[in-house]
Amino acid sequence: MHIPVLLKEVIDSLSLQEGDVVVDGTLNRGGHSKEICELIGKSGTLIGIDLDQGALDEAKKNLKNAKCKIILEKDNFRNLDKVIAKVGIEKVNAILIDLGFSSDQMDDGGRGFSFGRDEKLLMTLKDNPTEDDLTAREIVNSWDEENIADIIYGYGGETFSRHIASKIVESRKEKSIETTQDLVSVIEKAVPSWYKHKKIHFATKTFQALRITVNDEIGALKEVLPKAIEALEENGRLAVISFHSIEDRVVKIFFKEQKEASVGEIITKKPIAPQREEVKANPRSRSAKLRIFEKK
Ligand SMILES: C[S@@+](CC[C@H](N)C(=O)[O-])C[C@H]1O[C@@H](n2cnc3c(N)ncnc32)[C@H](O)[C@@H]1O
Structure with a gap:
């Protein structure tokens, strides 16, 4: 079972209000989104994006009783602008990107993420890659x-x-x-x-x-960051959790450039890392780094 990483820290730092519109760009089975829905309530909307149809199907079940309105889209988050336009939304109050893959994709994906099993060497986050997919x-x-x-x-x-x-x-x-x-x-x-x-x-x-x-993970991250800032309302917040130093560097530099261009403020002067108890309970969280930016 995938355990959401830095859950409390994400929820606290997104400053969510009743009625907010939120994008979860990496929905997976909806671990973070379930909590997000609680806070934005009946009048709030959650747009959940994932490349993995199996994960979206599970999320649909897990979010069945969630309070907020839920829209699920199978897409790459690098197409964030098109996804929100497609569902008729122009601006959103918060965006979460929790990079990489989930424990469930590793354990029962059959896609070759784990060297502990013998599986076909696919490694696609998409669960149904076509001939054209690398x-x-x-x-x-x-x-x-x-x-x-x-x-x-x-x-x-x-x-x-x-x-x-x-x-x-x-x-x-x-x-x-x-x-x-x-x-x-x-x-x-x-x-x-x-x-x-x-x-x-x-x-x-x-x-x-x-x-x-x-999965061109660094390319997708570089593409989504400016689109996310563009999609945010005034005072809207973007939260990115990364697990790799290259990803974290991309986010850090991007946020710095945005601040210098007076687009908004960096909320996390230093990235937020999990507490020792979280790492003990969920070793996968050990390399997680959360950075938050607020648009002016
Ligand atoms: C770490 S998991 C997210 C877990 C989720 N936040 C939770 O706690 O339940 C990352 C998810 O993002 C998806 N993903 C990764 N890169 C993506 C991309 N470029 N576009 C859409 N989904 C992506 C993966 O398929 C995976 O389901």
């Missing part, structure tokens, strides 16, 4: 060695990125890399033995890098 399988079997090494280093921070990319290219000449376990065995052959005894699994960083690339 998959991790395509990256490892057809990209140049240098490009593979660059993403593993850039998005995974993996020290052995070059060794791993070289082993991937060597292995795929013999047999294509089709499943998560195929990839895990390739990585295992590329890294030194001491690396396999570390607390963090030796495949973690490569898997993270592939997931970020497959």
Whole structure:
């Protein structure tokens, strides 16, 4: 079960009022949205966006008794402007973007997010990718060695990125890399033995890098931020939770630029991190960082 991260902090910092219109750009099963609905009440509207139809279906069930009006849209949050226009809304009071993927997508998605299982190497947040959608399988079997090494280093921070990319290219000449376990065995052959005894699994960083690339997660974030600011009402707030230093840097720099352009104020001088108790109860929250911006 996915546990919403920094729930109290998000709710407290969005300054929600009865009747507000709120966008949850990463609805998943509605963990944050359930609380948001309580606060905006019967006269409030929640627009929930997610790429994952399965997650939206679960959210519909979980939000069945929620107080507020709910509109669910299967889309990429990078299309935020089009989504709200489509449902006839021009401006909103608050926007939440809780980046990445949920524990449920990892545990029962069957999409190859977890190196602990043997699944097809997809890694798409969409649960029904088409032929045109990039998959991790395509990256490892057809990209140049240098490009593979660059993403593993850039998005995974993996020290052995070059060794791993070289082993991937060597292995795929013999047999294509089709499943998560195929990839895990390739990585295992590329890294030194001491690396396999570390607390963090030796495949973690490569898997993270592939997931970020497959879903163009940094591109989508860069695209949604200006659209979110544009969509906000006066005094409206944008909250972004990131789990990766690159994402957090993108948000930090964007908020700073907006402040310098007198668009509004940064509410979180430093990002809000989870308390020790939250990390203990939900280890997944350990790298979460919440930043909030208020439009003038
Ligand atoms: C961390 S989960 C959100 C969890 C939710 N806030 C909760 O606590 O219940 C992130 C969700 O965002 C979705 N997602 C990630 N990137 C997206 C994008 N660019 N557009 C739409 N949905 C996206 C994922 O499919 C996933 O369901």
